[in-house]
Amino acid sequence: MxxxxxxxxxxxxxxxxxxxxxxxxxxxxxxxxxxxxxxxxxxxxxxxxxxxxxxxxxxxxxxxxxxxxxxxxxxxxxxxxxxxxxxxxxxxxxxxxxxxxxxxxxxxxxxxxxxxxxxxxxxxxxxxxxxxxxxxxxxxxxxxxxxxxLLQMRRPLDGVDPDPHPALPAGVTVATFRPGTDEDAWLQVNARAFAAHPEQGRWTRTDLELREAEAWFDPAGFFLAWRDGRLLGSHWTKVHPAGEAGDQPIGEVYVLGIDPDAQGMRLGRALTDLGLAHLRARGLSHVLLYVEEDNTAAVSLYERSGFTRFAVDxxxxxxxxx
The missing domain is CATH 3.40.630.30 (Gcn5-related N-acetyltransferase (GNAT))
Structure with missing residues (x-):
């Protein structure tokens, strides 16, 4: 409004x-x-x-x-x-x-x-x-x-490790998204990870494919964690062009979701590190994300990770x- x-x-x-x-x-x-x-x-x-x-x-x-x-x-x-x-x-x-x-x-x-x-x-x-x-x-x-x-939080990328090697659980590998192959697996995990979210958890294949068709979509910045052919979680990054979220281009932690059965494996931190490194390699100086204000655990986690409050919806x- x-x-x-x-x-x-x-x-x-x-x-x-x-x-x-x-x-x-x-x-x-x-x-x-x-x-x-x-x-x-x-x-x-x-x-x-x-x-x-x-x-x-x-x-x-x-x-x-x-x-x-x-x-x-x-x-x-x-x-x-x-x-x-x-x-x-x-x-x-x-x-x-x-x-x-x-x-x-x-x-x-x-x-x-x-x-x-x-x-x-x-x-x-x-x-x-x-x-x-x-x-x-x-x-x-x-x-x-x-x-x-809904809080928009931001942090600079200058302190991000440009070449992270996160410790992954045994048998877990990370690969980038394959258009035309990974949609169904991602949608299933997205629905489970955001079952309580009134918007994100309702995404359909059409919703996903519309974003894949957007000019900003880059599968190289879309990281998926797998084990034995099962998707456990993902970190989808986005780059906003200059003028859309500020005078300069800025990255975004677009969707970061972990299957409830994979919670406690520290996959969220590993996938976050890989995504932030990707955005820094793109030459970006800052990254943003959105989080519900009443999700105090997530807000505190992001604040400990260097994010500060920037705007409110x-x-x-x-x-x-x-």
Whole structure:
């Protein structure tokens, strides 16, 4: 949810705002939304919607998803929201962004009100990336409360061993991901490792293959630990280009997951060391990761590993009136 970093009261639109809902935007409208996302990133310094929402905008998603757009009388795009009504999940989920030039005109309110209507009787959870003041004001003003807090943590890579030789358990070997071969094994371990995670644990083969098709995907930075043909865990790294997460390119601990049956083998530390070394070899100076704030054990572990808190994303949640 990116409304506005400015101060001042929210207002009713000076001009009529038309809010439209579609299962899939046509290519020309997708291009408009992508341009709006770029403008919001440049204005706010934070990506306005998640990677998942952007992928579904471009490639489509589950049948229960919708794209919601706000336009003025001339047809100019003022704002965008992505709504998901995942089957089997109690909450509807949304993200929204308002064009920087259209803020403080009630566009965010109009978008959020329409998304609330679409959510119906389900509670609605919406992410505010970067915890901008306008997003907080919009959410609290409509009765939302904080449900989750996601920390972005960062550390420099200059102290990373460029050639680690981690001690692996007997019989364990590490290899890089093989597109077209390792998908099923990785998805099984990912689902087990993140069974309690509301987003990561639901990934499908389509979700994985969409990311494999992205320009940033690099199997050389995707490390898998095997023993006797069984996948035990993995560390998938990512590189953000300059301008996406800062002025310079930056690495990410994208997905680090260990099968529950392999916990206690110190595979997480070994795979982390290999991934960080790979990112340093790419010439990067820093790395980021995301972790739930209430996962105190993981936060403490990352802090001991040199990571410090950098930014915050907040999931706001509201139950419909009964």
């Amino acid at each position: 990116t409304a506005s970093p400015e101060t001042g009261p929210l207002s009713t639109p000076a001009d009529p705002v038309s809010v439209e809902v579609t299962d899939r935007l046509p290519p020309a409208a997708v291009a408009e939304v992508l341009a709006l996302l770029e403008a919001a990133l440049a204005a706010d310094g934070v990506r306005p919607v998640s990677e998942e929402s952007e992928l579904r905008l471009q490639h489509g998603g589950v049948p229960s998803g919708s794209d919601v757009t706000a336009r003025d009388a001339a047809g100019t795009l003022l704002g965008y929201a992505r709504l998901e009504l995942p089957a089997g999940a109690p909450d509807a989920e949304a993200e929204l962004v308002v064009a920087p030039a259209a803020r403080r005109r009630g566009v965010g309110t109009a978008l959020l009100a329409r998304v609330e209507e679409l959510a119906g009787d389900r509670p609605l959870a919406t992410w505010a990336h970067g915890q901008l003041p306008g997003s907080t004001e919009l959410a609290t003003g409509r009765g939302y409360t904080q449900a989750r807090v 907040v999931s706001w949640r509201r139950s419909p009136a009964r």
